[in-house]
Amino acid sequence: MVAINENYLKLKAGYLFPEIARRVNTFSQANPDAPIIRLGIGDVTEPLPQACRDAIIKATEKMGQRESFRGYGPEQGYGWLREKIATHDFQARGCDIDASEIFISDGSKCDTGNILDIFGNTNTIAVTDPVYPVYVDTNVMAGHTGAANEKGEYGGLVYLPITAANDFTATIPSQKVDLIYLCFPNNPTGAVATKEHLQAWVDYANSHGSIIFFDAAYEAFITDPTIPHSIYEIPGARTCAIEFRSFSKNAGFTGTRCALSVVPKTLEVKASTGEKIQLWSLWSRRQATKFNGVSYIIQRGAEAVYSPEGQEQTRGLVNFYMENASLIREKLSLAGFAVYGGENAPYVWLKTPNDLSSWEFFDKLLTTCHVVGTPGSGFGAAGEGYFRISAFNSRENVETALARIVKAFG
Numbered sequence: 523m524v525a526i527n528e529n530y531l532k533l534k535a536g537y538l539f540p541e542i543a544r545r546v547n548t549f550s551q552a553n554p555d556a557p558i559i560r561l562g563i564g565d566v567t568e569p570l571p572q573a574c575r576d577a578i579i580k581a582t583e584k585m586g587q588r589e590s591f592r593g594y595g596p597e598q599g600y601g602w603l604r605e606k607i608a609t610h611d612f613q614a615r616g617c618d619i620d621a622s623e624i625f626i627s628d629g630s631k632c633d634t635g636n637i638l639d640i641f642g643n644t645n646t647i648a649v650t651d652p653v654y655p656v657y658v659d660t661n662v663m664a665g666h667t668g669a670a671n672e673k674g675e676y677g678g679l680v681y682l683p684i685t686a687a688n689d690f691t692a693t694i695p696s697q698k699v700d701l702i703y704l705c706f707p708n709n710p711t712g713a714v715a716t717k718e719h720l721q722a723w724v725d726y727a728n729s730h731g732s733i734i735f736f737d738a739a740y741e742a743f744i745t746d747p748t749i750p751h752s753i754y755e756i757p758g759a760r761t762c763a764i765e766f767r768s769f770s771k772n773a774g775f776t777g778t779r780c781a782l783s784v785v786p787k788t789l790e791v792k793a794s795t796g797e798k799i800q801l802w803s804l805w806s807r808r809q810a811t812k813f814n815g816v817s818y819i820i821q822r823g824a825e826a827v828y829s830p831e832g833q834e835q836t837r838g839l840v841n842f843y844m845e846n847a848s849l850i851r852e853k854l855s856l857a858g859f860a861v862y863g864g865e866n867a868p869y870v871w872l873k874t875p876n877d878l879s880s881w882e883f884f885d886k887l888l889t890t891c892h893v894v895g896t897p898g899s900g901f902g903a904a905g906e907g908y909f910r911i912s913a914f915n916s917r918e919n920v921e922t923a924l925a926r927i928v929k930a931f932g
């Protein structure tokens with residue numbers, strides 16, 4: 523008889539976004555003329571930068587010529603792209619990261635899930651609450667958890683609440699955990715971690731022999747010059763951290779697909795024999811076996827991000843979304859909401875008024891303002907009573923939505 527991976531049956535079957543879609547559909551069927559604006563999306567809206575499009579077209583033409591045609595590329599990614607990343611994103615910020623430690627991939631979502639391939643099944647795993655659901659679900663699929671309770675918390679995971687009480691940065695646990703997922707700037711709360719906070723995590727990890735998975739997908743949105751963009755800006759991170767980055771949010775590559783993981787060669791874990799094993803070798807072997815690299819055409823598109831035009835254009839995109847974020851913060855505050863995030867991240871996290879639950883506020887916003895956001899409780903139990911508004915939208919939609927909210931709540 524065929525056996526299936528029954529861990530999948532423990533998953534809270536993609537509850538959040540289907541439930542949002544269900545409620546929006548019900549409402550719009552009853553109110554077909556209501557002009558609904560969606561500020562719930564975690565996807566970019568603005569087109570690909572010109573520099574990236576030009577590079578993609580040029581690379582496509584090269585693929586049409588026998589002399590410049592390319593077949594399989596290096597599994598780890600082309601050297602020219604890895605060199606540019608190492609120089610611009612890491613060495614320029616004082617991080618001791620070499621191009622050979624960078625692995626190009628088709629997404630951070632994939633990387634943060636796939637990384638579990640090189641770890642065993644007995645680790646204690648910590649996630650923040652609220653959290654990017656991929657970290658939790660991939661551990662559920664791998665059989666690293668028990669069943670979920672009614673709040674959606676899985677047995678066996680260590681949840682680190684991030685709330686207004688701790689400035690939305692996870693309090694360092696008193697117990698020992700082996701793997702820790704950190705995402706800063708944070709999705710969904712928009713919070714950032716200071717150098718001191720990340721130093722405390724790095725010190726914790728080095729003293730306990732833990733590994734930090736640092737998701738820096740939103741680093742380009744940091745405006746405060748004192749906030750680190752990479753965990754490798756923190757002394758000691760080369761012996762305890764893997765970093766994930768993506769072109770999805772800074773360059774609008776969510777549909778184009780290109781990202782990277784950084785695995786320092788100094789990252790070692792003891793095997794059961796006591797032998798020290800380099801995680802870089804395991805990840806390199808994993809990628810070479812299960813992945814055949816990102817398309818040459820798309821890697822050329824990603825490389826163009828580092829050209830002077832690409833830098834200017836991606837900065838333009840980020841600034842555009844951050845102006846949206848700042849409008850959202852300003853108008854929501856005016857309407858009397860307690861708002862967080864949105865200063866170094868494209869997400870604003872608000873406290874629901876009058877102690878409404880996240881879903882009660884969702885319904886109220888939908889029915890009174892025809893605006894869709896994301897209930898905080900969908901990202902974890904500690905997100906209850908909070909709500910995420912995304913800055914990924916056109917200026918017109920953001921302004922219209924905010925005017926309706928100010929009118930209804932202000």
Ligand SMILES: *Cc1c(COP(=O)(O)O)cnc(C)c1O
Nearest residue numbers: 629630631654709739768770781
């Ligand atoms: C959008 C996002 C990513 C990027 O994922 P890709 O697969 O590279 O598109 C990674 N982490 C978080 C938390 C995100 O919100």
